[in-house]
Amino acid sequence: MQITSQTFKANTVKALADIDLQRALGNVEKGFIGKRQKAVDKLPEFDALRDNAVAIKTHTLKHLDLYIEAYIAKVEASGGKVHFAEDADHARRIFLDIAKKRGAKTVTKGKTMISEEIGLNDFLEENGMVPVETDLGEYIIQLRGEHPSHIIAPAVHINRDQVEADFRRVHVDLDPERDLTAPETLLAEARGILRQRYGEADIGVTGANFLIAETGTSVIVTNEGNGDLTQLLGKCHVVLASIEKMVPTLNDASQILRVLARSATGQEASVYTTFSTGPKREADPDGPEEYHVILLDNGRSNMLGTEFEEMLRCIRCGACMNHCPVYHAVGGHSYGWVYPGPMGAVLTPSLIGVDKAGNLPNASTFCGRCESVCPMRIPLPKMMRHWREKEFESHLQPKAARTGLGLWAYFAKRPKLYRLAVSFAMPALKLIAGPKRRFRSLPLAGGWTKWRDLPAPEGRTFMQAYTQSKGVSR
Amino acid sequence: MSGSTKDAVLSRIRRANGARPNDEERQRAVEARLQGRPLGVVPARGQLPSAERVALFVVMAEAANATVAQIGSMAELPGEVARYLRERNLPATLKMGADRRLSEADFSATAIEVTQGASEGDDLNSLSHAEAGIAETGTLVLTSGPDNPTSLNFLPENHIVVIQADTIEGAMEAVFERLRERHGGTLPRTVNTITGPSRSADIEQTLLLGAHGPKALHIVVLDRTAAPMQ
Numbered sequence: 001m002q003i004t005s006q007t008f009k010a011n012t013v014k015a016l017a018d019i020d021l022q023r024a025l026g027n028v029e030k031g032f033i034g035k036r037q038k039a040v041d042k043l044p045e046f047d048a049l050r051d052n053a054v055a056i057k058t059h060t061l062k063h064l065d066l067y068i069e070a071y072i073a074k075v076e077a078s079g080g081k082v083h084f085a086e087d088a089d090h091a092r093r094i095f096l097d098i099a100k101k102r103g104a105k106t107v108t109k110g111k112t113m114i115s116e117e118i119g120l121n122d123f124l125e126e127n128g129m130v131p132v133e134t135d136l137g138e139y140i141i142q143l144r145g146e147h148p149s150h151i152i153a154p155a156v157h158i159n160r161d162q163v164e165a166d167f168r169r170v171h172v173d174l175d176p177e178r179d180l181t182a183p184e185t186l187l188a189e190a191r192g193i194l195r196q197r198y199g200e201a202d203i204g205v206t207g208a209n210f211l212i213a214e215t216g217t218s219v220i221v222t223n224e225g226n227g228d229l230t231q232l233l234g235k236c237h238v239v240l241a242s243i244e245k246m247v248p249t250l251n252d253a254s255q256i257l258r259v260l261a262r263s264a265t266g267q268e269a270s271v272y273t274t275f276s277t278g279p280k281r282e283a284d285p286d287g288p289e290e291y292h293v294i295l296l297d298n299g300r301s302n303m304l305g306t307e308f309e310e311m312l313r314c315i316r317c318g319a320c321m322n323h324c325p326v327y328h329a330v331g332g333h334s335y336g337w338v339y340p341g342p343m344g345a346v347l348t349p350s351l352i353g354v355d356k357a358g359n360l361p362n363a364s365t366f367c368g369r370c371e372s373v374c375p376m377r378i379p380l381p382k383m384m385r386h387w388r389e390k391e392f393e394s395h396l397q398p399k400a401a402r403t404g405l406g407l408w409a410y411f412a413k414r415p416k417l418y419r420l421a422v423s424f425a426m427p428a429l430k431l432i433a434g435p436k437r438r439f440r441s442l443p444l445a446g447g448w449t450k451w452r453d454l455p456a457p458e459g460r461t462f463m464q465a466y467t468q469s470k471g472v473s474r
Numbered sequence: 475m476s477g478s479t480k481d482a483v484l485s486r487i488r489r490a491n492g493a494r495p496n497d498e499e500r501q502r503a504v505e506a507r508l509q510g511r512p513l514g515v516v517p518a519r520g521q522l523p524s525a526e527r528v529a530l531f532v533v534m535a536e537a538a539n540a541t542v543a544q545i546g547s548m549a550e551l552p553g554e555v556a557r558y559l560r561e562r563n564l565p566a567t568l569k570m571g572a573d574r575r576l577s578e579a580d581f582s583a584t585a586i587e588v589t590q591g592a593s594e595g596d597d598l599n600s601l602s603h604a605e606a607g608i609a610e611t612g613t614l615v616l617t618s619g620p621d622n623p624t625s626l627n628f629l630p631e632n633h634i635v636v637i638q639a640d641t642i643e644g645a646m647e648a649v650f651e652r653l654r655e656r657h658g659g660t661l662p663r664t665v666n667t668i669t670g671p672s673r674s675a676d677i678e679q680t681l682l683l684g685a686h687g688p689k690a691l692h693i694v695v696l697d698r699t700a701a702p703m704q
């Protein structure tokens with residue numbers, strides 16, 4: 001995919017003016033924040049589990065070489081194969097090799113962010129294969145020729161009406177008069193169409209939430225069941241995973257699973273947590289004949305031992321973006337590559353270079369909510385600051401930032417953008433301000449609140465009230 | 475080939491972690507964890523005595539949109555399945571694997587047409603036997619193989635699962651201990667943990683039940699110590 005992280009600021013201007021996107025983005029706060037809090041409140045041990053999850057990952061990273069070796073031995077003992085990929089291009093070539101040996105034509109896919117990272121779909125098409133995304137959200141964005149805008153809710157930037165329009169445009173064999181008003185009918189239509197595809201697949205691709213050294217197992221965590229059908233009905237199961245997905249034991253995975261489900265979707269447990277070890281066994285009536293794991297580094301081993309090492313604890317739950325006022329206002333595509341939100345702002349420069357992603361670490365109000373909800377206690381704001389320092393040192397920043405004005409100045413000089421950003425952040429700002437309704441630090445206005453408290457917004461902003469009273473639409 | 479990449483990646487990791495060649499201390503730490511498998515923090519809710527586990531399992535499974543019935547012996551299973559299908563206006567068909575525990579149930583007295591084997595995708599209803607359950611989350615644990623083919627867990631629209639009350643553990647960790655005992659150092663091709671019927675919130679974050687997997691999950695708890703059903 002084309003990287004547009006360099007033009008983050010221009011991307012946000014476009015995003016703020018996109019009415020469909022703004023309608024859909026309202027669902028992020030509505031859909032995630034309250035549910036997570038409820039689930040957390042129901043588990044008194046939540047914070048103790050977070051601490052242990054951090055300890056497990058820290059220990060694993062310190063001994064990662066040894067756990068990877070133990071893992072490989074177990075995968076091979078169960079009849080599977082592990083392939084190391086240095087970077088995206090290498091991973092694609094390994095995949096092509098596996099696909100060629102099988103004469104593969106159709107490739108079904110469960111949700112995998114590593115596939116996005118290595119740009120697998122375009123590559124498959126270039127090589128005469130047909131990739132079929134089977135996760136509902138991924139299926140929708142594949143029809144639209146887009147990329148995910150969220151790591152666990154890939155189509156969160158799209159509203160229901162757009163989905164209906166896309167289905168009518170693409171599913172031309174179906175009755176044009178059919179009623180698709182209810183979201184259930186859209187889901188049923190996608191289910192029906194994808195049902196036919198699973199069994200045709202020569203290869204079923206999934207990601208992995210964990211790789212377990214104890215047993216040589218890959219784990220996927222899903223709600224729809226598409227990942228399971230993908231890896232069950234494809235003749236060959238290929239797992240795309242990055243090296244930091246490793247955990248030592250099944251017990252360790254259980255610890256982290258408890259914080260993952262709650263942080264991601266506010267569930268006590270996801271519907272399907274599936275542990276896969278090797279290909280199908282001799283007596284098994286179903287399952288794949290081959291099992292491959294493509295283990296991707298792509299810059300991660302270089303993060304070890306640096307100030308960005310802690311980012312490798314990330315379990316891709318999405319909580320940081322769900323709670324980020326910048327993400328709420330501009331959506332995931334503004335970040336310009338695969339990983340959006342606070343985790344993307346830290347990870348992207350590590351993986352594709354600060355020259356290509358240097359603007360992203362500025363995509364922060366330093367409100368600290370991402371760090372406070374991150375189940376793996378990753379100090380995201382601190383790391384964004386590290387990147388800003390690095391960027392400053394290498395003089396990659398735009399001039400305004402170097403003169404000390406930073407993001408606030410950028411917004412302040414663009415009143416339309418500032419108005420919108422503040423109005424979308426309003427409900428969140430009220431929460432942060434607390435009962436006194438005063439801010440010590442206001443997102444997007446650090447330069448000001450450094451010196452004085454700002455009154456918290458009461459309902460609409462002045463500008464909203466003003467334009468509405470004049471009948472001017474935003 | 476991949477071998478040299480492996481060496482390159484592993485040696486970068488070693489260098490970053492300041493490891494010396496044949497660093498015995500690091501090796502011992504890894505061995506100790508793989509052998510010792512520390513439990514970590516098991517929530518109090520996952521450590522209930524066995525008598526209270528079944529009740530929590532039922533509450534949690536229902537909270538995840540599964541339905542639950544209880545029977546006192548395998549002989550009651552055909553009647554319970556027939557009731558379930560009838561009440562939901564479902565056709566009297568059932569696909570199941572070769573699990574010997576399920577063959578104790580005699581479906582010939584019912585009108586249900588039972589077929590055996592993996593699902594090809596055209597079965598409406600399936601029956602499986604769970605290996606274990608998790609009270610903490612109301613979760614079923616099923617393992618792949620001819621006894622309970624994995625396709626029965628995902629392709630049919632209505633999945634009925636029998637679970638024996640005394641296999642309901644408090645937490646996932648105890649289930650893993652069970653699986654280790656049963657399968658030695660490895661696992662079956664697939665271990666499915668299932669909590670409720672499939673769902674998606676991909677359209678405007680509105681939760682819809684019945685995505686790509688079953689639309690309904692019905693759990694039948696076999697509790698031989700319980701009084702027979704009325």
Ligand code: SF4
Nearest residue numbers: 314315317318320374
């Ligand atoms: S950085 Fe933390 S909150 Fe964000 S996706 Fe990763 S684990 Fe989740």
